[in-house]
Amino acid sequence: MKQKFIKYVYVAVILAFPVLAGFIFLHSYGRFLFFVTDFFSKSAKIQIALVLPQEPATRQNIVNAVDLFLDGIQHAVKGKKVQVQYYHDRRNEQNAETTALRIINESNSLLVIGHYTNLESAAAGTMYKKNEIPAITASAGLESITADNPWYYRVIPNVRVQAVLTAGYIARNLKQKGVNVLYENDEYGMVLMENFVTTAERRGLTIKNKINVGDLNMADETALAALMAKLEPADILYLAVHAGRGAGLVTAAKNKAAGFTIFGPEEFASESFVRAVQSGLDKQKGAGYDLNEVFCASPYMSAIANDRGHWFEKEFLRRFHQKPTWEAACYYDALQMATAAIAKSEIQSAEYVKENRRKVREAMDGYFSPGNAVKGLVQDLYFDSRRDVIRPYAMAGYSGWKLISAPVQYQTLTQADREIRTLFEDILRGEAVNMDGRVLQNIHVVYTWVDEIQVEEMDSMAGRCRLGFDLNVRYVNGFEFDPRALDFGDGAEAIALGEPVAEEIGEEMTARKYRVRGGFKMPADHRAFPFDRRILAIRLMNKAALANRVIYLPDELKMAAKDFTLIKGRVLPEALQGWKTASQACFEDFATKESSLGLGRLAEAGYKINRSRFNAEVHLVRRFRGVAGFFLPVVLLLAGLYLVCLEPPKKAGFYSAVFAALFLGNGLCHWFLLRTFPCDYMLGAEYLVFAVYLLLLVGLFMSRLGPPALAKARKMGRIACPLAGLILFIFWYGGSYL
């Protein structure tokens, strides 16, 4: 009876670990569980139609964003499964209409997300209006698509906004005051041109030429050359054209080998534009020809993202190993809006699809003010009377072939912010723009980079290190960069920047380098020892508590270098003995704090202080030597226990001596751990120690049994000991990654 009981105890203990490990595995890969359960599920589904663009790369980005979103909501809204059905556009109106008809007739989709281009959206929109199905576009910017169609909504700003912001940007930040405008004579080009010209003239710019290039043959190099000859390179070139024509014009401008500064619309921010320019450039000219000095508006960039946007980018990068494009971000916003509206509507069963669509549309109409909004990746999403979202575009510029943030951006001021600032003066000075009752405020970008990090000291146990590094900053001329306003978030002491060791003032940008030395915190979590990690982190943000006027972006020019390393030299310094670099990362995020700061209206509004923070992280892991060094005593202890199981029973004193020695040895191991890691929480390694204690006690108990039972128990022990050790090791090692 006793022996059976012991057997059951052993079996239970041994089985417990794989069950636990399996549970942890399944928890991490719950998506697979979802697909399995979905196959057998017969519950009602919510269908959303999503019309993808033609370009494969853009398409894949959007699909990735959709996957990320659906995983986040567990593929369900209000208990009903969400299914996204993909459709494809082929860049023509007829096809768009056909796609729209398919969606209307063949599916029970409550809502459509798409289409990608203005042409297709306008064509399909007519069908959606007629058949009363709501649609959201995250890429088509023409006002008429939503203004004339009460069933169409848009989650990005319209083209009028980008034209105004572009003109404002040029007037505020560039020295040149003359502008040549080349435009297409379709609705898109005309809206861009008219709004740009009006704003530019109001802001003191001179429109030198306004040329309709709608009929220009992009293959006619002579015509293009003649056009370029008319234009003065010292002036700005604003291209109010589509990407295809734009690529041709940019190529022509570059081939002229003149230093044009070119501005374009949001279509210039797509990868297709880049590819078109690359193929068009005169290959004989060779290297050096790129998209430098070409700027455009972009519906989304990291520079204008809020905390949710930063989270989205981090997750997207972690999952898909690439940064999201603006399409991915904007379609993510569209999905957020769509599912929020569906959740708000009281959807009935699928046979009432028309009624359900009407309810969804009514719900969408309900998002009309900041108090009734959906949190987006740039700001809260709510519609104006024309079902548009008024928010800023990001201003971007090419560096080589890479699109990076321009040094000045716009940000919407909330009602709470507006009370703090001297709004009127800001508008007069050009620091803010009044856009349909919403105020868009300039914020400055400081391109930040740290390198040549020298680790002078590192106390991994105490969680502190002493670092010396170069801090490089680049910002637009005219911005008052105040080094005293900077705060190192993880500084263990007050660190002042002092005077720059180098400074370079260019035509438009100023670059400074500071040499910084100081103590930094390195939070240490020893739980996963010896598989624990350390993060050497340098975090930089403004001390000032108010809403952002500055954002610290990683300098993408430096990040673009394939083999960039933050640590100085290739060999880790002595301070890092026992550690090696696992990975490094530079990114921007927000340090967010909700506080009223003593002002009543901020308390009501739930005011959040978002301070832009630059982060440079080097992730360290222990070298194998250190790991092995820990395991040796544990292995010896388990081996000792195993040997006891192998050894036939001799004298009773033998067991006592062995157990006493093992107990003491285990105690010494534990004491070593306690001394080395004076922390209050349980270390993973301590579980091993307690497991050994437990095994010893079980063994002692077994030694009281009679010879037959003891022999059986010894047999089981020979299997149990190493198996228990192995399972514990896997559980502990795997747990360190959860």
Added chain:
Amino acid sequence: MKIRLAMMVSLVLGSIILLPALAFRMFPMQPEPHYIAVVGPLSGEDRVSGLAMQKGIQLCLERAKRQGRLKNKRIELVYFNDQNDRRTALKIAAQITKDDRILCVLGHFYSTSAEVAGAMYRRSGIPAITASAGGDSLTTVNDWYFRTIPDNRSMTRFTVSYIRKVLKQNRVSLIFDKGDYGAALAGDFMEAARELNMEILYQWSFDQEAKESQRQLNGIITELRTVKEPGVLYFATQAPEAAQILSAVRYQGTDYTVVGPDTFCNRAFIELFNRYPGERRAKGYFTDGIYAVAPFLPEMGGKTTHDFIHEYQGLYGEKPSWVACCYYDAMLMAINAIEKSDLEAGFGIQKIRRTLRDRLAGYTSADIAVDGVTGKLYFDRNRNMKRPLHLGYYQKQEFIPFFSQYTSLEGDQQPQKKRIKEKIADKVVLIDNQFHTDTQIVYVGFDINSIGNMDMEKQTFTLDFYLWFRFQGAFEEEKMIFPDALTPVRLENPIIREAGPDSTVQTYHIKADFKGDFNPRDYPFDVETLRIRFYDKSRSRNKMIYLPDILQPASGALPDQEPLPSTAGWQVAGVSCYEAIKDIAFSEKVSIPYSQFNVAVALQRTDRMGSALKLLLPLGALTALLFFSHYLPPDSLSRRGLIYAGIAAAAGMYHLHLHQRFPGKGLDIEHVYYVVYGLLVWAAAISAIGYGAGRMGLGPQKIQRLQQLGKIGYPIILLIGCLSVFFIANG
């Protein structure tokens, strides 16, 4: 036989004598109870005020009993509900006068009820003390009635003074009830207003007793809406009528300045507005910015008040209102009078009541005053208590002190001439023949950003926080002292300085190192408190008082708020902000009180159970191993010895480690190690005795019993040890 009989008789006799004596000692005879009648509105609209009365009075009585003040006297309370109605009050007064056990009366709440009942008390010779009924004639014509607050006339004069000098308004309009209460207030108000050359623009009245009173109120509302600038609106009315008028005229976009009497200062006043959807949806929609003069504001009190507030909050879970404070003091006066009186039955109830009345009347000056919650308690010749009144206003349904208050200079040593000069220079104010000075109220807000660098050994920590001040007028932050800061904290360059119509806000971002006072005695369940304090050494408490701002985050993490910041291994359990009085010695005998703002951030360890497990699991294993040693053969002394040595060494190592982590600190959890040592001693003793018995040739059965004793005794000792540790840890 005879001896046995004698013994039995003696036993019985002894029992008869002893048992009652023992019983008497264990259950002493209680004296006959005497009662204090508490009369107030225990139901109806003003139920909240009645409850506040009860709580204040009960707390006072319980405290007095705890302090042993009513020796040989058994005083109980009996409650009567007069519903603030005159007829009911009269019936209750008749009841009280017939009950010879009632010594005195506390109440009534309203003047109207007190006056009708007071006549009966006077006829029957029962002293009564009210702390809320302000009718002037209540005490002037009835020498059996006492009042622990100023009368309505004083309160009205204070109100007028506040309007003129603090709110800086000299144009007022009056809305009053033609009944006794309203008419008296209106009369006093107009008289005081004329004295201060204030212009009375409009007067509206209604008769609450009349049948057409509702029509009259509607008429007032209509007229009021047509008036562009009525000036300050003073309401000489009861709360319900005021609420009806205000809810009709006060809405977003209107900016009436409204001032009311003490009836506006109760929770019941706010409850009247909570009937309206606007107020329910947005707290303060109708009530924000309404002013009222209260007989007492707890925030303005001294140390005694603070102790009272602390005790009241601990008992009732809420802050006391002025009603609770003033009735506490009323009860205190009654207790003082009762303490000195003889309540023997032979004296007769009439004589006892007269004695009580005379004792109460004997408190006539500050020298012999009682130290109460609301200040020094003594009566003037009309049996009222004179003290400065406080102007409060509503903010989000909280009644809080206004930015400027009057503080009495009575008892101040300055000569009269100087005071007169100061009055001419407008530095002091003369109200009701007493000089008063301005006290600035500064609201302080505190919001933590992060906590870091907690060093239990050096007893220091770093705190990053926002600190803001909301005030009116001038505010000098340069002289502020943070006594706990390691390096002086200077408040420079506010991140916000916003001057609004009512107040100015100045916000600072501070990151500094402070001294801590950590005591890990209860490790790992210890709760450490980080304290930040500051005061202004240039302004005593007469001149400035810091109070916690209602706009700061509530203490503790609420579900709809982001979690409070944590520091490695610790999490914030709660934040509390409060004002304390810091006495700084001016000379050997004189010390000056300063207002000190205190922030206490309570931290607890993040993984307390994990820490406890970490400590106790190894000891558990050692204890189990030690128990196992009892199963070894009694003659295997060497094996047992080996085990004991191993356990002792292991326990010693863990104990040493704990000492090294917390050097010089006595931890309660250390006692667990002593339990293990005790068990070791027990096991070793059993082993030694067993071995010795075996050597001496004792039978195996006896040795077996010894072993069993060891096995049984072990868990008992373990249990006793654990219980002892538990009780030691819990004090």
